[in-house]
Amino acid sequence: MLKRLMVYISVIVVFSMSEAWGAINFIYPSPNAVVTSSGHFIFRLNQVETSTLRITHNGLVSDPVDVGSPEYRKLFQDYFIAQSLWDLGVNKLVIDLYNGAQKIESAEMYIFYAPADSNQKVLPEYSPITMHRPENELLCQSCHIMNPTPAQMNSTFENKNPCFICHKKMLAVKYIHGPAGSYSCGYCHASKGNPKHAVPKRGSALCFECHSDMSIQLKKKKYIHGPVEAGMCDVCHDPHGSQYEAQLLQPINELCLSCHGHIRKQKHVVRVTTGEGHPLSGINDPSKKGSGRQMSCISCHLPHGGDVRYYFTNNADDRMALCQMCHNK
Ligand code: HEC
Ligand code: HEC
Ligand code: HEC
Ligand code: HEC
Ligand code: HEC
Ligand code: HEC
Ligand code: HEC
Ligand code: HEC
Numbered sequence: 357m358l359k360r361l362m363v364y365i366s367v368i369v370v371f372s373m374s375e376a377w378g379a380i381n382f383i384y385p386s387p388n389a390v391v392t393s394s395g396h397f398i399f400r401l402n403q404v405e406t407s408t409l410r411i412t413h414n415g416l417v418s419d420p421v422d423v424g425s426p427e428y429r430k431l432f433q434d435y436f437i438a439q440s441l442w443d444l445g446v447n448k449l450v451i452d453l454y455n456g457a458q459k460i461e462s463a464e465m466y467i468f469y470a471p472a473d474s475n476q477k478v479l480p481e482y483s484p485i486t487m488h489r490p491e492n493e494l495l496c497q498s499c500h501i502m503n504p505t506p507a508q509m510n511s512t513f514e515n516k517n518p519c520f521i522c523h524k525k526m527l528a529v530k531y532i533h534g535p536a537g538s539y540s541c542g543y544c545h546a547s548k549g550n551p552k553h554a555v556p557k558r559g560s561a562l563c564f565e566c567h568s569d570m571s572i573q574l575k576k577k578k579y580i581h582g583p584v585e586a587g588m589c590d591v592c593h594d595p596h597g598s599q600y601e602a603q604l605l606q607p608i609n610e611l612c613l614s615c616h617g618h619i620r621k622q623k624h625v626v627r628v629t630t631g632e633g634h635p636l637s638g639i640n641d642p643s644k645k646g647s648g649r650q651m652s653c654i655s656c657h658l659p660h661g662g663d664v665r666y667y668f669t670n671n672a673d674d675r676m677a678l679c680q681m682c683h684n685k
Pocket of ligand 7: 609612613616619624625634635636651652653654655656657666675678
């Protein structure tokens, strides 16, 4: 424990030397960490006189946060827990502590944000971290259940599911995946493991446990889409939820173009009189009349695979049959 704190000192810049090991114990993310998602920012105040604090994030100064009131202290004691929205790449954080109007301490640290789908190259001085380590969990367990029973871990009551209490931000999205929405965290996450709560099964092996019908259907297909064949369901779908239908990681066309970027540069399907290619977005899809669905890559291509080359929708077995879905003669 102490050893960890010692490590922290070397990276915390302590402007006032009144405390032996600094005013702030950064818990998550720890200094010089790489994070792959915007989650929470958690630290502990070792300076009891603090009444308010301000956080400066990449130059943007927050409003003062009241952490000294009895109400605050009753709920969170000396912990500060905020939801974060990291900038891509380097994030500089400066925490200023005040007692009334007087600044008493200041500390700064850096973290690096590199989401998996961003191709962001991580600078060598930053390294990966996990939150669920014994030394961190020790700090939380007086108020949170850190080692839930399987029943607690899968409790469908919001305020009884300990995973959900801390991870509710993750499910504050428009399209939520069935089992995550019913808080069946334990179905996919182990309670122990290394790192703790790791997912024992990877890729399609995990998904097909419940989507076995899809696995059977796919086996019958003549052509299977590259990433689906490779079992990489998670390059397109988030296992918890997202802002896009079918929990896609991005809007459909952006998702497809993230791998098939050449389609941006060439005229796809046809060259129409204006010199443009076929419309691929921004207009209703006539084959899905009444659904309000717009044209997109999946108006013509099935995302997982099909019985014809290019996995045309409706298994249209040639170009003409495909065109006729929307253009009658
Ligand atoms: C005390 C609050 C708390 C509880 C309870 C909690 N988590 Fe976490 N967990 C976090 C924080 C904070 C992170 C870091 C990500 C973030 O910023 O939200 C995290 C990260 C994770 C990660 C990523 C790996 C890691 O360790 O960083 C997984 C997986 C995870 N939690 C699963 C679970 C599951 C499953 C449960 C229920 C058994 C659970 N968590 C309960 C706070 C909590
Ligand atoms: C003094 C008690 C206390 C301690 C210690 C504590 N927490 Fe909490 N935490 C709370 C309370 C109270 C809430 C609000 C619970 C609710 O909304 O139902 C909370 C909520 C959270 C949330 C959810 C915030 C959100 O997004 O709404 C996270 C994440 C969290 N705590 C992480 C942690 C972690 C990680 C630790 C250990 C390093 C920790 N907490 C230690 C009291 C504490
Ligand atoms: C359908 C399976 C499934 C369910 C249900 C599920 N998860 Fe996950 N979760 C995953 C997978 C897969 C990953 C990615 C693991 C990896 O990359 O190592 C993951 C990753 C995470 C992470 C790390 C995410 C990040 O961005 O760093 C957290 C936190 C997490 N899960 C929490 C939860 C919580 C809390 C629940 C219950 C509300 C839950 N999960 C339910 C499959 C699931
Ligand atoms: C624990 C069982 C379970 C696991 C494991 C599971 N799913 Fe699901 N999935 C469901 C349920 C239940 C639904 C909701 C079915 C419905 O509403 O018709 C669903 C629905 C979906 C949907 C459809 C959403 C929609 O809008 O129609 C997608 C996409 C999906 N799952 C992808 C995945 C992926 C990718 C994985 C692997 C990471 C996975 N699932 C693993 C149970 C599971
Ligand atoms: C290339 C991106 C991509 C990959 C990889 C991918 N999906 Fe999908 N998936 C989609 C899209 C796009 C949709 C929406 C289809 C629609 O709305 O017509 C979808 C829809 C779904 C659905 C709901 C509708 C249906 O067809 O049943 C499920 C379930 C599903 N996917 C599961 C999976 C599983 C399991 C894997 C891994 C074996 C996987 N997906 C891999 C893009 C993908
Ligand atoms: C993670 C990368 C990735 C994503 C995302 C992706 N694809 Fe693919 N796609 C591939 C790979 C790999 C192949 C197989 C290699 C090849 O034939 O070029 C492929 C093949 C194809 C083919 C057949 C090409 C041929 O020459 O036979 C089509 C059509 C296609 N993808 C359409 C889509 C659509 C539509 C989407 C969005 C729903 C999409 N792809 C998203 C990687 C991706
Ligand atoms: C109006 C129907 C239609 C739409 C919409 C469409 N495609 Fe195609 N796509 C085709 C046809 C037809 C082919 C077969 C090759 C050809 O005839 O040009 C094809 C071929 C492909 C191929 C294989 C050939 C190549 O150039 O690599 C890929 C990959 C592909 N499409 C991806 C996409 C992506 C990504 C989108 C969305 C941005 C998209 N398609 C939207 C009809 C469509
Ligand atoms: C999923 C529906 C769909 C499919 C399949 C489809 N189209 Fe289209 N197409 C449209 C829509 C929508 C437009 C724009 C509205 C319009 O002009 O009718 C369009 C426009 C066109 C135009 C431009 C017309 C103009 O006046 O500018 C041409 C040419 C065209 N499509 C050819 C094709 C060919 C060739 C195929 C088959 C390879 C095809 N389309 C498949 C939906 C589709």
